[in-house]
Amino acid sequence: MLIVTNVSKSYGKLSVLENIDIEFSNGVYGLLAPNGAGKTTLIKMLTTLLFPNEGEILYNGTNIFHMGDGYRDILGYLPQEFGYYKNYSARQFLNYLAALKGLERNLAKVRINELLELVGLANVADKKMKKYSGGMVQRVGIAQAMLNDPKILILDEPTAGLDPKERVRFRNLLAELSRDKIVILSTHIVSDIESIANEIIMIKDKKVLYKDSINSICKTLEGMVYETSIDYAQANRFRNHYFSLSEKQEGDKMKIRFISENKLDDSWESVSPNIEDVFLYVYKDEVIKEG
Amino acid sequence: MRILAHELKKIFNIKTIILLILINIIMYFLFTEYDINSFTINRPSYDIYKMFVEMEEAYGEFMDEEEFQDFIIKYEEAIKEADAYIQSREDFKRAGVNNYEDFINMDRENEDLNQLYYDVVFDKGIDVFWQLPWRKEYIKYYENREELMLAQAANEKQELRVKEILDKGLETSVFNHAVFFNYNSLMKSVSTSILVSVMFIITPIYLRDNKDKINYLQYTSKIGRRIFKKKLLAGLLATFILVTIQFICFFSIYSTNNTSMFFNKNINSIYNTIISWYDLTFIHYITISVIGTYILALAITLISMLVSSLGQSYIAVIGIQLPIGFFIIITASRYLINYMTSISYPKYFLELAYVVLILISLILMITRWKKEKQADILY
Numbered sequence: 263m264l265i266v267t268n269v270s271k272s273y274g275k276l277s278v279l280e281n282i283d284i285e286f287s288n289g290v291y292g293l294l295a296p297n298g299a300g301k302t303t304l305i306k307m308l309t310t311l312l313f314p315n316e317g318e319i320l321y322n323g324t325n326i327f328h329m330g331d332g333y334r335d336i337l338g339y340l341p342q343e344f345g346y347y348k349n350y351s352a353r354q355f356l357n358y359l360a361a362l363k364g365l366e367r368n369l370a371k372v373r374i375n376e377l378l379e380l381v382g383l384a385n386v387a388d389k390k391m392k393k394y395s396g397g398m399v400q401r402v403g404i405a406q407a408m409l410n411d412p413k414i415l416i417l418d419e420p421t422a423g424l425d426p427k428e429r430v431r432f433r434n435l436l437a438e439l440s441r442d443k444i445v446i447l448s449t450h451i452v453s454d455i456e457s458i459a460n461e462i463i464m465i466k467d468k469k470v471l472y473k474d475s476i477n478s479i480c481k482t483l484e485g486m487v488y489e490t491s492i493d494y495a496q497a498n499r500f501r502n503h504y505f506s507l508s509e510k511q512e513g514d515k516m517k518i519r520f521i522s523e524n525k526l527d528d529s530w531e532s533v534s535p536n537i538e539d540v541f542l543y544v545y546k547d548e549v550i551k552e553g
Numbered sequence: 554m555r556i557l558a559h560e561l562k563k564i565f566n567i568k569t570i571i572l573l574i575l576i577n578i579i580m581y582f583l584f585t586e587y588d589i590n591s592f593t594i595n596r597p598s599y600d601i602y603k604m605f606v607e608m609e610e611a612y613g614e615f616m617d618e619e620e621f622q623d624f625i626i627k628y629e630e631a632i633k634e635a636d637a638y639i640q641s642r643e644d645f646k647r648a649g650v651n652n653y654e655d656f657i658n659m660d661r662e663n664e665d666l667n668q669l670y671y672d673v674v675f676d677k678g679i680d681v682f683w684q685l686p687w688r689k690e691y692i693k694y695y696e697n698r699e700e701l702m703l704a705q706a707a708n709e710k711q712e713l714r715v716k717e718i719l720d721k722g723l724e725t726s727v728f729n730h731a732v733f734f735n736y737n738s739l740m741k742s743v744s745t746s747i748l749v750s751v752m753f754i755i756t757p758i759y760l761r762d763n764k765d766k767i768n769y770l771q772y773t774s775k776i777g778r779r780i781f782k783k784k785l786l787a788g789l790l791a792t793f794i795l796v797t798i799q800f801i802c803f804f805s806i807y808s809t810n811n812t813s814m815f816f817n818k819n820i821n822s823i824y825n826t827i828i829s830w831y832d833l834t835f836i837h838y839i840t841i842s843v844i845g846t847y848i849l850a851l852a853i854t855l856i857s858m859l860v861s862s863l864g865q866s867y868i869a870v871i872g873i874q875l876p877i878g879f880f881i882i883i884t885a886s887r888y889l890i891n892y893m894t895s896i897s898y899p900k901y902f903l904e905l906a907y908v909v910l911i912l913i914s915l916i917l918m919i920t921r922w923k924k925e926k927q928a929d930i931l932y
């Protein structure tokens with residue numbers, strides 16, 4: 263069990279997280295929040311790169327900073343910006359990290375071969391990494407995080423830079439890897455975690471807004487998400503009244519998915535909310551700001 | 554050990570090694586080569602060298618009064634040799650120059666006589682004519698050695714030291730300025746090459762990893778922040794290896810100057826240009842300068858690593874590194890490697906300077922490590 267209790271973190275005067283309480287047990291957790299919400303900040307504390315200003319992070323009851331080696335030994339981490347030596351091959355780089363992770367030499371050799379196979383890089387394992395595509399580099403990143411067969415696997419935006427095909431591949435890979443582990447992955451791309459996360463954690467205004475299963479989170483919008491078809495001419499007026507979630511063209515009409523407290527029109531069709539709806543609704547201010 | 558080996562491999566990667574060799578070749582031809590090749594060409598220093606080789610063979614470590622009488626005889630023989638040479642030439646006879654005495658008193662305002670002088674000394678380069686003025690000079694030195702030595706003392710402490718040397722008779726040591734000056738000049742350029750090379754290989758150590766955020770992976774792996782110390786150790790080790798290799802190369806080249814017969818001669822000779830606070834032989838002096846260079850190299854390693862660990866880009870780090878490096882190298886080659894232990898500096902100046910340098914760089918790096926242990930890794 264990994265427990266974050268009452269953790270706050272600020273950069274100088276800029277407070278990013280306040281009084282965060284989260285419990286992680288085995289399973290896949292999706293850390294879902296828009297840019298700048300503090301996902302990386304939380305992750306860097308969980309990986310001992312940052313020290314909380316307040317509060318504690320405990321693994322099986324012991325402060326992770328006191329555990330030191332013992333904690334890092336069971337940790338696998340893919341940083342948001344994955345750094346590597348361009349002149350190293352994937353195998354050389356994994357070898358180096360295996361040494362840092364204290365893996366015994368022969369074990370490392372076997373493990374590296376397994377992982378290269380698993381992430382589909384076996385045939386290019388001895389090529390210099392500067393020749394790799396972004397997706398290939400990211401797969402090396404995932405492989406290195408798995409080297410020490412971690413009990414806690416933390417991936418910061420692992421799908422960034424991957425094309426749709428690679429994303430699917432990554433999802434399948436993760437589903438396979440995530441047994442008997444705590445897996446935490448951050449993203450602001452809803453579809454990445456929709457199918458694989460057991461729980462979603464949403465951070466808003468420096469606090470944890472939701473930490474729940476996808477179903478439960480979606481329930482918060484139960485009976486509020488509707489779809490209807492309107493004329494293009496009406497679109498603007500409609501948007502001013504209701505929060506639009508998505509819009510798509512359908513013949514000469516526009517099909518709009520939106521939020522409303524009550525069903526005010528018979529032509530509206532009540533639909534079951536998905537996690538993307540919640541995300542858009544929860545962060546509507548931020549999303550608008552960004553857009 | 555494994556991690557250390559990995560870090561060393563990172564320091565000595567192919568690109569770095571190739572550039573290192575290039576840097577050293579350039580530095581060699583720019584600064585060092587002259588003092589190696591000119592040593593057996595330059596006059597009169599090479600004549601002096603040859604004269605001392607002869608003296609060393611005849612007199613051994615010191616030249617006592619009896620041996621000095623022999624030295625005077627040698628001088629007279631040399632004059633005879635010069636006389637014979639002059640008498641062998643018709644043009645001198647015609648000019649009315651019949652012996653060496655006449656030769657040095659020639660009126661060189663006279664174009665023809667000047668021409669003759671040039672022919673003997675420069676065009677033909679007859680050895681004995683180069684040696685003779687120095688033989689004469691060195692006889693005077695020997696006769697007036699107490700006075701000359703004492704004249705070099707500028708204060709009471711220096712005077713005490715000079716008296717001590719005179720008491721021990723060290724000033725009659727068969728050692729000379731030509732060899733000593735050449736060695737110091739070489740050491741200046743060699744230590745500069747060494748320090749530049751060290752800065753070159755050490756500067757990327759932390760920077761390379763921090764800039765590309767490989768430190769995230771390092772600090773979250775089992776070894777954690779102790780990798781900082783491993784890199785430190787790897788850096789010091791790399792410097793040690795590099796300096797050793799460079800010294801091996803240098804001394805193999807230096808051996809062609811053929812000065813080993815002077816290794817056991819005291820440097821506080823009236824014929825040398827240093828008065829040392831200590832009774833050092835030439836090999837002692839060489840050893841001290843080698844140790845000094847090692848210390849300077851290790852200090853510059855620590856300082857380079859400090860700068861490396863603080864910066865985020867090569868531009869920034871090199872910007873800080875260059876002035877620091879220049880300062881250390883210039884100060885070192887002027888005061889810390891050149892004419893070491895000379896009485897022209899206060900007695901414990903050298904020891905103190907080295908201790909301060911070691912302490913400063915050590916304290917800086919230890920402080921840095923303590924901070925790194927508990928710092929937020931923001932970048």
Ligand SMILES: Nc1ncnc2c1ncn2[C@@H]1O[C@H](COP(=O)(O)OP(=O)(O)OP(=O)(O)O)[C@@H](O)[C@H]1O
Pocket residue numbers: 273276278295296297298299300301302303304342450931932
């Ligand atoms: N090293 C730093 N110094 C100062 N402020 C920082 C630093 N790192 C992050 N911040 C600020 O903290 C806030 C949270 O940043 P963080 O990187 O944790 O967000 P994030 O959710 O990971 O965003 P993204 O999706 O863009 O990766 C942002 O406002 C950011 O500007």
Ligand SMILES: [Mg+2]
Pocket residue numbers: 301302303342418
């Ligand atoms: Mg982030």
